[in-house]
Amino acid sequence: MKLKELTIVRGAERYAYSAGSVVEALQSAGVPTDDAMALARDVEKHLRQLPAREVRLDELMELLTASLAKRVSAEVVERFRRQTPPFVPLLVGEEGEPLTRRRLVSSLEKVGLDFKEAHVVALQVEQGIRSDGLDRIDRDELARRVALILEGRFGRDVRLRYEMLTSSSFELRVTEPGGATLPYSRGILAQSLMAIGLSPELSHNLAKRVETALYATDAAVVPRDEVRAQVARLLEREAGEEYAQRYLMMRQARRREKPLVVLFGGAPGAGKSALASEVGYRLGIPRVVSTDSVRQALRSLIGPELSPILHASTYEAWRAELLPAELQSAQPERMRVLRGFLAQVNQLKPALTAIVERNVYEATSIVMEGVQLVPGVPPTRDVEGATVIPIVLSVDDEEDHLKHFAAREGQTGKQRAQQNYLDHFAEIRIIQEYLLEQAQRHGVRVIEASDFDKAVERCIDHVLDRLMEERNELAGNGPPTERRPAGG
Known part of the structure; x- marks a missing residue:
């Protein structure tokens, strides 16, 4: 039938x-x-x-x-x-020429796409137009949408070939305050939005919507401030005022006149190096300094005979003070371990403080990480002319802490011997316990670092919170939010 x-x-x-x-x-x-x-x-x-x-x-x-x-x-x-209902024809230009998928596929085949690839792009273009609730689109806007999809799926070269075919360029450019212009990048904007805590999917969606809104202004070149204002408005509407403020604060953190000094302390194996690098990248701070590097530089100037503590590992520094007869039988008692640890901290203190002060003098933000960054000991205290934000990383669970050493051995090509850390795990836990006590005493935020991604987000949140508190204090908007000295 x-x-x-x-x-x-x-x-x-x-x-x-x-x-x-x-x-x-x-x-x-x-x-x-x-x-x-x-x-x-x-x-x-x-x-x-x-x-x-x-x-x-x-x-x-x-x-x-x-x-x-x-x-x-x-x-x-x-x-x-x-969205525009199915069956309703899409029209192009003032003359209202029907948008046919066949014609669009044919134009895409001319830039080197095979039929199947061209059909997928044509379908995506049509679905995008309908999703925006449009039933008519001008030719330039249609070509721009095609160009963006081509770049996203096949790369910039294919997009440029298409633009040559249509004799148009649909690249939006952004003017910096100094006059330089750069291409608008959805990827970079999405990265900035993820840094303030938005999901990757929402970040990329908002970056695309910002681009669409900017194109609607019919300007080929847009000032950077206008881009940021557009992002802030969209964030406030879609995610709330807090995220809009965080975005603006993140932008200010990357270009602030007053340098930002973020200090990561924590016991060996807490993940300081990886976290410091990621947080520095998200905050736009390229200068990341490890206290291990500073210690190694000092070792090249000061021999082990003159300073055996400096040449010892942090968790073995206590053994440098023992007599030869004591080396075999001595046990890592708490006071003995901490005395050796603090002796090394005090030897590095002048050099670390000088590095921070030099960066402040040059108005350059810096991220520093290392076990020798102890709450209450310079350079973790306030430095005139800079915003200093100390953070202590911890790994509460001993099994998780041990796993960190195995992961680090694989990442560093066994340059750091896992067994050595395991042999001195008791001393490492003693140092962590002491750092947490000092963080509690001096009001320094402690962040649990077992989960790397969550730890990064908490670090970013804490930095932005502190910057917002500082801004509110300067603006006289009431007392700052009370700091949380410990916890995740």
Whole structure:
């Protein structure tokens, strides 16, 4: 039995029903493909059971929306409602020429795409237009959308070939305060948004929406301040005022006149090096200094005969003070371990303090990490002319702490012997306990570092919180938020 033909009616216009068009519309709203196909089949089955062969487009949309509401979230339903309905033709330019996928595929094949690749791009372009609720688009905007999708899928070279074909450039450029211009980068903006705590998916989505909003101004070159203002407005609307403030504070942290000094202390194996590098990258601070490097430089100037403590590992410094007869039988008692540890801390203190002061003098922000950065001991105290933010990293669980050493051995090509750390694990835990006590005593934030990603986010949050507190104090907006001296 031949199935009856279904016709979709929109005013005086009539379109042949296509299940494929319905599936594509559902996919554009974020419905998974399998669910979209199942829903389209159910809707088509219902329509074919009706006596009439013609269905009004608004009735079809109501039926699809009602069916969607039973299967997906309200957010997906709302996206489906906002987009241009299936079957409604998309028109290009003032003359209203229909946008045909066949013609778009043909133009994409001219830049080297095979038919399948060109068809995927054409479908993505059409779905993007419908997702924005448009049924008409000018030619430049259509070409710009194609260019962006080509760059995202196949790289910049393919985009440039397409722009040569269309004799247009659709690259948005951003003007820096000094006059230099740089291409707008969704990737860099998304990275900045992830740094303030947004998910990767939301960050990339917002970066794309910012670009679309900037293109809508019809300006080929946009001032950097306008980009930031656009980001802040969108953040406030989509994520809340706190995230907008964090974004602006992050930008200020990267270009502030008053240098920022972030100090990471913590026992060996707490993950200081990796965390310091990542936090420095997110804050836009390229200068990351390890106290191990400073200690090694001092060792080249001061021999082991003159300073055996300086040439010992931090957790073995206590043994440098023992007599030869005591070396075999001595046990790592707490006071003995801490005395050796603090002796090395005091030997490095002048050099570490000088490095920080030199960077402050040059108005250069810096991230420093090392076990010798003890709360209450310079340079962890306030430095005139800079914002100093000390942080102590800890690994509370002993098993997790031991795993850190195994991971570090693999990352450093066994340059740091895991067994040596394991042999002196008792001393390392004594040092960690002491650092946590000093952090509690001096009001320094302690961040649990077992989970690297969470630790990075907590460090960034703490730095931005402190900068916002400082700004509020200077603005006279009331007392600063009380610091949390310990905890995750």
